[in-house]
Amino acid sequence: MRPFHYSRPGSVGEAVRALGADPGAEVIAGGTDLVTLLRDGVRAPSQLVDVNRLGLDRLSWQPNGSVHIGAMCRNAVDDSRLRRAYPGLVQALRSGASPQIRNRASFGGNLLQRTRCAYFRLPEFDCNKRNPGSGCAALNGDGAQTALFGASPSCVAVHPSDCAVALVALNAVVHVEGPAGARRIPIEEFHVLPGETPQRETALRRDELVVAIELPPAPPSHYLKFRDRTSFAFALVSAAVAVEVSGGTVRSARIALGGVAAKPWRCLAAERELVGKPFTAPSIAKAGDAATEGAKPRPGNEYKVELVRRVVRRALTELGNA
Ligand SMILES: Cc1cc2nc3c(=O)[nH]c(=O)nc-3n(C[C@H](O)[C@H](O)[C@H](O)COP(=O)(O)OP(=O)(O)OC[C@H]3O[C@@H](n4cnc5c(N)ncnc54)[C@H](O)[C@@H]3O)c2cc1C
Numbered sequence: 001m002r003p004f005h006y007s008r009p010g011s012v013g014e015a016v017r018a019l020g021a022d023p024g025a026e027v028i029a030g031g032t033d034l035v036t037l038l039r040d041g042v043r044a045p046s047q048l049v050d051v052n053r054l055g056l057d058r059l060s061w062q063p064n065g066s067v068h069i070g071a072m073c074r075n076a077v078d079d080s081r082l083r084r085a086y087p088g089l090v091q092a093l094r095s096g097a098s099p100q101i102r103n104r105a106s107f108g109g110n111l112l113q114r115t116r117c118a119y120f121r122l123p124e125f126d127c128n129k130r131n132p133g134s135g136c137a138a139l140n141g142d143g144a145q146t147a148l149f150g151a152s153p154s155c156v157a158v159h160p161s162d163c164a165v166a167l168v169a170l171n172a173v174v175h176v177e178g179p180a181g182a183r184r185i186p187i188e189e190f191h192v193l194p195g196e197t198p199q200r201e202t203a204l205r206r207d208e209l210v211v212a213i214e215l216p217p218a219p220p221s222h223y224l225k226f227r228d229r230t231s232f233a234f235a236l237v238s239a240a241v242a243v244e245v246s247g248g249t250v251r252s253a254r255i256a257l258g259g260v261a262a263k264p265w266r267c268l269a270a271e272r273e274l275v276g277k278p279f280t281a282p283s284i285a286k287a288g289d290a291a292t293e294g295a296k297p298r299p300g301n302e303y304k305v306e307l308v309r310r311v312v313r314r315a316l317t318e319l320g321n322a
Pocket of ligand 1: 051108
């Protein structure tokens with residue numbers, strides 16, 4: 001681990017100024033991801049800007065029924081209204097990591113955690129994300145964990161967050177603050193595909209801070225995660241679904257997948273198979289098929305295509321039975 005400066009600002013403004021003043025500075029929140037990367041020599045910031053004392057650790061319910069979740073709220077958040085309004089989000093959070101890690105991990109850090117691609121995490125391998133222009137060892141390596149959608153010749157890694165997948169199904173908005181002031185980024189635009197610049201993973205600028213995540217009122221939701229073992233494992237494929245049904249007909253549907261792309265992958269084709277139809281097994285089966293549209297399997301990850309179909313079907317069926 002390389003030596004670094006440490007600062008602990010007392011306000012969002014001070015934190016933004018600290019990031020702006022040092023191009024090598026990085027935010028530290030719970031540290032559950034970043035400290036591992038420092039230890040393993042994957043990241044070497046000149047300064048860590050600690051955001052634990054900025055008052056960003058609150059849930060704030062709005063008069064219109066939406067909620068603002070402070071970026072420093074922990075992944076172990078336990079709020080009965082949140083459970084009732086956004087069950088899919090709470091299921092996603094509880095499926096992640098372990099109770100100890102969830103007690104420490106923050107919402108902001110969860111969205112910004114780095115990929116679990118082994119070739120990124122091990123500095124002895126070439127990785128365009130860690131070291132732009134060096135190549136992608138994963139292209140000729142073990143493909144089992146790689147992306148089905150939106151990959152590029154530069155990068156085939158997937159995003160690891162469970163929470164972000166649920167947030168896409170729930171149509172969240174990320175609130176950020178930077179030197180130019182505050183802005184709001186729809187969650188679907190927050191994470192970006194690798195293209196030729198896989199080192200750039202989000203729309204967040206280097207000197208900006210995530211301050212909150214806004215969730216509008218949402219229809220019933222559900223999260224289903226398929227993984228190698230039932231705890232302490234990242235998603236091979238997961239699905240978050242949010243479906244509004246009235247009079248037996250689907251009025252709106254949002255479906256997002258995890259474990260299959262560099263960002264939570266929204267399944268518009270699957271949503272179209274549901275809207276305006278009865279919420280029954282035949283339309284759910286068609287939605288599962290449509291969720292695989294555009295998949296480009298690579299050697300080793302072909303199994304994910306069938307998994308996507310089944311996880312989407314099962315998530316929708318479980319939501320319908322809830
Ligand atoms: C063993 C293990 C198992 C895990 N399993 C899962 C899992 O199954 N599912 C899952 O989703 N996650 C899993 N995780 C990841 C875990 O959820 C993340 O490490 C955690 O959410 C990161 O939050 P943090 O506050 O600790 O972030 P940190 O480690 O402090 O930071 C992570 C990144 O976010 C940036 N950052 C943090 N906060 C902000 C902010 N407010 N504004 C701008 N940038 C910010 C930091 O600069 C850093 O780049 C696992 C982690 C471990 C160690």
